Amino acid sequence: MKRAARLVIFYTCLLGLWALLAQLKIWPPYLFPTPWGVAQELYYGFSDHSYWIAIAVSMRRVLIGYAISVVAGMILGLGVASNKFLEETMGGLLVSLQSLPSICWWPLALLWFGLNQNAILFVVIMGSLLSVTLAMEDGRKQMPKIYGMAGRNLGARGFQLFWHVLLPASLPFIVSGLKQGWAFAWRSLITAEMLYVSLGLGQVLMMGRETSNMNAVIAVMILIIALGYIVDGLIFKSMERHLQHKWGLTPAT
């Protein structure tokens, strides 16, 4: 309750400050929009369904891209962790590739896939694949070896061993990597969507810029933040809490 009260006070003050600055009219409204202008924009955007459509399009893309990243990243990460040659060669490459912003793949993606969905998906995957791979590699190494041995001892083999033992045993170690992968996927998606007529949230934001509608720009920014936060708060937080409960780890406070 106390925490909720503090949050309400903080955001009220933030909004108040914003409203005050806007009201003082230091900058013209087309440079510094007002809270009510943005609120109105949000209302219009949702009531003419354009925001709903943009959200649906963007979420669909990021879910597909992220899902591919998670599956491919887990396989890659396990491979790298369990093979000394791969670890020595690929390991370093993966770490250095991570310093490359995923949007740098955009020109190549355009050439390879054309100006369409697949180019965007490619950028999203390149954005999150590495985080998941590195997290999985790390998780596989941190995971106590005894679980794998106990699994084999009790008759688990191959895919069974991966699915019933190695994957659940490494989950507490990779959940933060999965979360980071999600954040990268979401950012890569919005960036890529800003670059062409894509129907997603990124394009709606760029339309705001092209029509000099700063209210729309800020409205979409708020949407992007909110969606990222909701996924993080609802999915990953509950996943972490669930794992902590099962494993008996003390919840981080």
Place this chain on the structure above:
Amino acid sequence: MSSNLQNAAVPIPIPVDHRSPARAAGPRSKFRPASVGHTLGQVSPEIAKVGLSEICLSYRTESGERLLALDHINLEVKPGEFLCVVGPSGCGKSTLLHLIAGLHQQTSGQILVDGKPVEGAGTDRILIFQELGLFPWLTVGQNVEFGTKMKGVSKAGREEKTRYYLRLVHLSQFKDSYIHQLSGGMRQRVALARALATEPDVLLMDEPFAALDAQTRDLLHDELERIWAETGRTIIFVTHNVREAIRLGDRVVLLTFRPGRVKREFPIDLPRPRVLEDVHVAHAARAILDELREEINRSLEVEYSVGVKPHVVPGAEP
């Protein structure tokens, strides 16, 4: 817990001669020990449940030298036998269990189970690790169920087995608990139930009670003996505690310190159930301890000479 204590005090009749067929009259009588009628130490390879011949294991240390861990181990374990292996820490007794379980590969020599060479892990030999290796993401029931699930047993069959073995270790009420919610002794019993549920012929136990307090350990000795009598499994039990070995074993095998060799075998013919504090147990322990102490001293010398801090060997208690 008081009901368990009562169980311990009034055990299911365990005959003085453990090789008597009455021992196998429990629910799993198909595991009737084949050793009935044979004498100790005179076992031919055909009827040995587990046979080790000329097992050697060497590995390369970080500094690059080759270290011999196990040196020509020869050992035969009869069906239904409770064999205890003792030795100072570092004698390779845990490694021996890993080899029998098929989790590691020996450098040379052969391990036969029912006359067939061991090729990798198999559910006919289940190892209870010293650290247990219970799965924290599963409930107690799911842990016990794990082996049968991997085997592809039907859901109904799995549930029945899980229920049976949880009852056997007195943990029925904790079916839905997670591992971290249990005490050390309870975790130990979950590991035992999980191992038994796959119905292995051979149960390999690696210092399972080392980390427990004395009361819990006594209780689990009673329970293990009872379960052994009820199920007729062959058990190879590794410990550094000589009295524990005598408390439980039909035979005690003493390994030497690095490289591990079989130093001597001691048949234990004391009537069951035995009590740790019993004078006969203490007497039998005396002889083994004297020999064990030589090995412990050797291990201490080696560890002092390389400047490693020696660790206390609890088996050396008077």
